[in-house]
Amino acid sequence: MQDKSNSAGLFEIYALSEKAITLNFGNVIDEALLKHVTDFKHTLSQHPFPGLIAVVPTYASLSIFYEPVTVYKSTLPGINSYDKVSAYLQSLAGKNHTSLTQQSSIINIPACYGNNWGPDLDYVAGINNLSTEEVIKQHSAAEYKVYMIGFIPGFAYLGGMPETIAAPRKPSPRRYVPAGSIGIAGNQTGIYPLDSPGGWQVIAQTPLKMFDAGRANPSLLKAGDIVKFQPVSFSEFRDIVENPGYLNAY
């Protein structure tokens, strides 16, 4: 209804509310789209506009929150704040992207698989006709891309899991999944950053604090990061919990 495609055809623009605009780059999970999203976020962070509050990336969209009165009173061209922001974003898209060429570093996540830390490991192995050892091997061999952070603070949606260890969600969610639980839902894997209810099949737990409101960067992961899981024994798990200095090794 309110769509406009920008000149380069890179995205559609729509009003999410009076205080936010969304740029929609597509409707599929795809690394090329993710790159458009992260590149545009980077460009915008280097060229902010007056009244900009927050920029939120998802799989294939970027939402831009702003303060309408500040935008309205700014000298940006346009008759209302939506027009001003929308025209500004389209002008940015027309510019040459300063593409993010910086290589993502691999973030290693220690993971204690099975038993109390992964109560659904046997189930995931069973429905895929694999041994639990094979599930651990495949899950920890893959490199995952953080596609987006969503659902609850610091929850990373990871793409790149082998389909051979895919598993459906639990028919009804567990009322309590502890922080650090690593789960599988369909072709996706993810890590619960907070104690929360949840329906993913839990195969392991990490001792790392994926989200900590006391840190300057509260979320350990951000969109675009590359993640690998590193199997650890229970005693290593306990060492990390008891001796946070040990974390520097990861």
Next chain:
Amino acid sequence: MQIKILKPGLLSTIQDLGRTQFLADAVPVSGAMDVLSARLANLVLGNTENAAVIEFTYHGAEFLAETDLLIALSGEGSILYTEDQELPADRPIFIPSGTRLFLKKNDGSFSYLAVAGGWKVPEVLGSKSTYLQGGFGGFEGRRLREKDVLKNTDSLSAESNAILKSLKGSASVSFPPWKAAKNDFLPLERKTIRVIPGREFTWFTADTLLDLLSKTFTVSPRCNRMAYELEGPPIIRLNTQELLSTVVTSGTIQATGDGKLMMLMADSQVTGGYPRILQVIAVDLPLCAQLKPRDEIYFEILGRKQAEKLYIEQELNIRQLAATIRTKY
């Protein structure tokens, strides 16, 4: 200034106008459900509008003034009383030390208690708001309990000091003859909630869209700071494609898998995967916050330009109110 909570009521938390800097980490905005009332409670005291307030849910809370206080209550969840008298909303009130205060029944859901200087809690991730699910922000990341002691910050504005001086002369409860005319900021018709079409508005059948804009919807008992569920005619999809998780915000009305409507509120998730059928306009969100289970509403559709115009007018009016209070003192 200091109070002690004698009865916490159903759910009482510290809030401000929200936490917007960490949306990209999926940290919800949180903040006051009825931001208009929270802002007015602060402004009539000479506070900045973002100062920390106590959000009370319904009535039933009680607290003790352990020192002299300069406070204001705004919002429709309750009415403030001493043992002897009902106290007016939306204006500064001087309370002598030792007074017991009670929140009694009113028509809405939430009320906001501001204190001169704002309630003193640490800032977490750029905000004083409580986010209960994450266990951080506000008062120790939790709801208020019996025997909690809350203090104000000692940094009172010149206006706050002037208001205090003008009221403190008497040894009893006192307040000025003026108040913030909150009704000037709200529409006369309170049952009609104005909306703009959501991004997936056209994913639904013509009958559903007609129902949406003509039939009554009822607030279900399943409502909390994250979302209010609305009951009404079934919501039927024309387009059954899966929506890729994308950004939602307070006021977004999602149509869930079982054909119900979920109106997202202050503690809303940052992203969601249900189609967004409507978006409540920003100036009507405080009305929505005050809805209770079994309340009935209608939707009226506006264009986004109109919605933005209403928002900017209201913001300028609120700034005008703050300026008027400044010139009074």
